[in-house]
Amino acid sequence: MDERKKQILQAIVNDYVTTAEPVGSRTISKKYGLGVSSATIRNEMSDLEELGYIEQPHTSAGRIPSDKGYRYYVDCLMEKEKLTPTEIKQVENFFAQKNTDLEQIVQATCHLLSQLTNYTAIILVPKRGDGSLERIQLIPVSLYRVMVVIVSDTGFINHRVLDLPHPIEPQRLQEISDFLQKKLFGLNMEKVNGTLLKEISHQFSNHGDFKNLTLELLEQVLTKSKDDRVF
Incomplete structure (x- = not known):
């Protein structure tokens, strides 16, 4: 994927996560300053759709990320944010506590992630009996x-x-x-x-x-x- 497609996919994911509304070419052109016309962005979005990174929920609507698009975003486009000294201290204090019960550790870790990110945190533990x-x-x-x-x-x-x-x-x-x-x-x-x-x-x-x-x-x-x- 070339750099322009990456920028457009990143813009679609960021905007859709924020608004929960399909993202059109004019929105990307106005908000993200990519230096290209709406027509060029529409062409790139068509290519991204053919590649399976975005989808069009219905005719004349904007685009939304597909599962493949989200995965590419997480693996290749998402920027890692650095923890503040206070957050680093929180993590260090958490793991300094002596706790040998796995369920309590997972529960507390989930709570810590939610505190640090201000988002809902969900942890799915592998089922007992899965795998070898x-x-x-x-x-x-x-x-x-x-x-x-x-x-x-x-x-x-x-x-x-x-x-x-x-x-x-x-x-x-x-x-x-x-x-x-x-x-x-x-x-x-x-x-x-x-x-x-x-x-x-x-x-x-x-x-x-x-x-x-x-x-x-x-x-x-x-x-x-x-x-x-x-x-």
């Missing part, structure tokens, strides 16, 4: 507590702390973690079959309570959720 399992890890928290962390290739992260009736040696815990990683890596998170669960159950045969808790967790985490998680 990328990593599973068992992390000792104490003698009687273990954290299970599951990560999918979509970015979904779930963790849960399990209370153990009996302590498990770190070496044994690492063996179990390696076993699960080997068996579950790359597996679609909503297609864990009964045979695999039986194999995992056998591996945990010496730790009955821990086995039941882990299998319960895997069933919960690897099953696709019905609802979108929106903040």
Whole structure:
């Protein structure tokens, strides 16, 4: 896309976002001072429409950005604004707080983004069960507590702390973690079959309570959720 088309697309997006009204060539000519006539702008807008960057909602109306146009604007035309020292301090203070709960972190981040931009902020978290399992890890928290962390290739992260009736040696815990990683890596998170669960159950045969808790967790985490998680 040449420079003039970029300027016209940028003008259409900026004006449409502000007014929610289709943007005509005369509006661009008057407001944005591109140094070309309305006729030239109309020709360029026709080219942009053919390329799929803008659309005409109805005959004789101006143009509005298409999904492709918005994506190009965000990727190539939008100018990044620098944070003020006060805003930088806000961000630093936010991340200096100790908070390990993912849902609370996402909720607070959404609120912070809204404060900094004065816009509505929406965060859509990947659904539980989407994608394939990328990593599973068992992390000792104490003698009687273990954290299970599951990560999918979509970015979904779930963790849960399990209370153990009996302590498990770190070496044994690492063996179990390696076993699960080997068996579950790359597996679609909503297609864990009964045979695999039986194999995992056998591996945990010496730790009955821990086995039941882990299998319960895997069933919960690897099953696709019905609802979108929106903040």
